[in-house]
Amino acid sequence: MATTTPTGTLAAPRSARATRSRGSSRTNMEMVGWLFMRLSGVLLIVLIFGHLFVNLMVGEGINRIDFAFVGGKWADPFWQFWDLAMLWLAMIHGTNGMRTIINDYAERDRTRLVLKALLYLAFFVTVVLGTLVIFTFEPCPIGAPAELLPSFCPAP
Template sequence: MTTVADPKAPRPPRAKPSRLTTRGNTELYGWVFMRASGVILLVLIFGHLFVNLVAGEGVKAIDFGFVAGKWASPFWQVWDLLMLWLAMIHGTNGVRTIVNDYAERPGTRLVLKSLLYLAFVITVVLGTLVIFTFDPCPSGSPADLLPSFCTAS
């Protein structure tokens, strides 16, 4: 017969880490970053949703020409870049915290965090490249699909 420990019983105290093994204020800075980036992300995301869905003709107006017109402006490139970077750092930090809390084995924790950081780097690099190398006027495209500022060639 298997016995289950009383869930209301107090847990044995954990051994306190020595002063030499603490990581300083890294977790505090991560906690503060999560709060600040969350507030900034709310502004960025709701601004993005307002411009893309509420202002103008709504979701039916979002097409290649709409995105090309937005990304022709450095303002919107920086806006979307900030949104990408903050969302990815915010989400990666949150998942890192979850991995640290729930992955019990150090090897499992290392593999999960390595995959997490790899996914972060790939997404941020590709997203940044797309934002800054996007050509709003690709040659050989039908004129009706190009934004108004492109000259048909």
């Protein structure tokens, strides 16, 4: 009466948990990371929706976005700081989230290492490039037609 069907493989027995580093740990990186995700999440909501509102809805909205608009914004320290905060918070928030997912789902040490190396490389390149652009952006390139440039540029 008992029907038998072979299926799958048995989950391999797992190694015992590695012994923990005992020692005074009032805080640690995992806690800081957890807390950072919550705080940066709240800040990012304000920053991103503020960014979207100012760029897409205020005044003529999306129709006014051109080189002059972006150049004008990045000539203002307020918007430089806003965009820099958005870049860094979003990148750290996203990278930490991806790191968590890799830790949760990649079981082999080698896979973890490779994925995390790629992740940190992507983080580094994006953050360095983005920061450079925000701070070294030239709103008045020489030889460009004046009608495309922000109003504060000296006449060529």
